[in-house]
Amino acid sequence: MSTPRADRFDRFSAALTVVVFAALLLPLVVVVVMSFNASNSVSWPPSGFSLQWYAEALDKARVREAALNTLRLGLTTALASTALGTITGFALVRYSFRGRNLTAALVVLPVLVPALLLGLGLVIVLTGLLHLRLSLLTLWVGHVTFTLPFTTLIVASRAVSLDRRLEDASRDLGAGWLRTMVQVVLPPLLPAVRAAFLFSFIISMNEVVLALFLAGTDQTLPGYMFGEFLRVVTPEIDAISTLMVVLAVAVLAIENVAARALLSRREQS
């Protein structure tokens, strides 16, 4: 039973929800709409419908190469960061070792310092100390460092709820460390591992500060877009942004379908 007062509150919270979602989605909608603009103006309102900016963007070899770089970087970053983060996250929760608290603090450090500082520091270390040439590889190192806190924390938060006795039971039944990890520890961690993978992929895909510092002459899409912003702004930028949103959603969808397929196959066997 709802009193008039509760009614008013319901209406208020509904209105608030609409405002919040509008604030979140409106810029996105504007960008998507503008990408189909027929004129070369980026200011509202659009005039006419056209796919010319998509055609123009995809026609440029630099854009295609940047897109490919972004994809490769995102996948390799996600793979490495998720693998490292899973091991680190589980280890921080399960094992007590000397310097555990220090390790936990150090792991989250990269999110606490500004990306600018991390980028600068990595440039000095990678080029000055290790004499590496700035390229996609150095950016990959930066992205793995930058995303490791996220993947570690995601997996650790799930690992807390693991039942340690299951690992004891596995060893008691004769299984070694590796088998216990793969068959007993990993399955309940999988949702977190998946989330960590997606999270690190999307962070890497959208990251621009480290990309400016560490990519050298290689370019990622955010890096390319940032460069374009500084020169001349056309709806081409909107088209590329829209493509990136589509790509991100596609990655989420593909991962989801793949995970379901994998899960149902495991249940059948």
Add this chain to the structure above:
Amino acid sequence: MTDPSDILLVDVRKRFGTHEALRGLDLEVRPREFVAILGPTGCGKTTALRVIAGFEQPDSGSVLLAGQPVAALPPNQRPTSTVFQHYALFPNMSVFDNVAYGLRVRRVARDEIERRVQEALTLVRLAGYGPKRIQGLSGGEQQRVALARAIVTRPRMLLLDEPLSSIDQALRTAMQVELRQLQTELGITFLLVTHDQQEALSLADRLIVMRQGRVVQNGPGDEVYRRPHSRFVAGFLGEANLFDVSDLAPLNGDTTGADADGSVVIAGAHHERRTVTLCVRPEAIVVGPAAAGLPNRRQATLEDDVFRGQVRTLVLRTRTGRRIIATTLTTDGFSAQHGDDVEVGWRPTAAAVLEDDE
């Protein structure tokens, strides 16, 4: 008798931070014995089990399984198998896969795995449960899956950590009977850890009572119950009437003395000691006319009378105010009103003389 003991712990110590879990534990289990380690929470009994299984490394002392020192062996190379408290079944696997786990680890052939898993499931009366998921099972069923999983690898000894603690009372009695049958059928050593004295008494051939990281008494269940060595054991295994007797003097090979309520006759020669403490179990207290003629008699007032079906528990108080608990069979026909004066007594042979006063 020349068989080496299956489990032998000598002066085992284990410390967690400032807490000394095991303070020189000595323990022996012979082949095919069913032994229960009994003790209150925190007495070190679970730590003892984990040391035997290999989950904890003792700080000092030696652990021998089947005559072999196992200090260097991890759990997966010991001849033990554990039934964990709350079972620790793998939630992402079916019943079959849970039971088959230990066999797959040992790379047993596929058709033999099939056969042995079915065999084990049949033994714990879960035939046909193979494809089921763990989440859908009742506590009793999970308990049996845990048992099947532990015995399918044919361990030499089975370690059970409070195996019945999360099962409701009605089912627990049935599972106790099944556990005993299983042990007889398998013919392997069972070492069970529990804080439930009833469970320990009804399951095990022999009891090891632990307190503060040490063994305080060790022997067959009825002996430990009837002849406790200490106040602790007397109180931990059920109700106990304790009488502190002094002024001891010899009497035809027996001993006489007195407590606050009067004279006491003690079976056996104990007069060299200054005082002794007697433990008389409630069912050894004789109430009413039957007490007449017993050497140890007290006048007491009936304070409470609790009917429990098979037995009734009587709470009595002597003239000096000490409480005596007695149980009588309800078929005995004893009847008295609250506040009635009744005579109580006990046979000298029914009293245990405690060896120490702790």
